[in-house]
Amino acid sequence: MKYSQLIWAALVLLVLNSGVAQAQTKLPPRRPGGAVPARAKLAANGEGVKDGLTMQKGRVILTELGVTNPLTADKQLLNGTTISTTGLVTAKDGTTTQINEGDHVSLSGRVTSRRAIMEADSIAKITSYDALHPGKRKKMEEAREKKEKAKLKREEEKIKAKEKAAKRKR
Template structure:
C-alpha cells in the first residue's frame, strides 16, 4: 500500500516536471515558405528616448547630439540654414542677429531655435489636450465649480464685512 502511494506520487512529480519543462522551451524560429527568402535584419542606431538631434544648452555648455550621440561642442558649428553657434552658446543668424542660449534651450540641426519656455508651453498644451480627450467636458465642469466657489467666498467675505460694520455701529450707539 505504501509502495503504491510512493510510486503514484513519484509518477505525478515526474509528469509535472515534464510539463513544466515543455512550457519553458522556446518555440522554434519561423521558417520561410519554400521559394521565399528571409529578410535581412536591419541595423539601427540605438537612440536614447527623449533625446533629439540638435544643439542644447546643458549645465552651461552647448551639447551637440547627432544620431543619438551627444558630445560637447568644441568649435563653431554652422547649420544648414547658415546659422552659426559658438561653444559659448551665442547663436548668430543669417541676417546677423545674435542671441544667447539659456539653460534648456534647443537648436535643431536645421537652425530652428526653441527656448525652454516654448517647450514647457507646448508640453502643457499637449497635456491639456490629452486630458480633454480622456475626460471630455470635465475640465469645463471643474472651471465652473471653481468659479462658484470663488463667488461663494466673495459673498462670505462681504457678509463678514457687513457683520463687522453692524457690530461697530452697535458699539458706537
C-alpha cells in the same frame, strides 16, 4: 476484445506523442551566473532628447542621431546659422542670439526657448487630457468659479457683520 486492446494501444500512443511534443517546446534552463546577451543602447541625457543643440549646465550639448556630446568647436547648421561653444547663435544675415539654460536649437537652425518648449508641452498635455476626459476641465473650472463666488460672499457677509457690530457700539 481485440478492438478494446487496439483502442487502448491507440490511446497510449496518443498520450506518449503529446508528452514528447510538449517536451520539445520547453526552453532549456538558464545556467546560474550565465551571461545575458547584451543589447545595444544609446545613453540619453534627460528624457526624450531631440537632435540639435541644447544649453545644459552652462555648456552647449550636441545631439546627432541619438548620440549626445558636448560641443567642442563652432558648428554650422543646415541653413547657414553658426553656433559657438558659448551658446552664441549667429544667423546667416548676421543677427546674433545668446541661448540660455534649457533653450534648444534644431539642426536646421530654429531656436526654441525653454519657455516655448514648456508652453507647447502644456498645450499637448491639456489636449490629451481633454481627449481622455471630455468636458471635465470645463466642469472643474465652473466648480472653482462657484467656490470663489461663495468665498467672496462669505467675506462680504463678515464685513457687513463687523460694520453692524461697530454701529451697535456707538
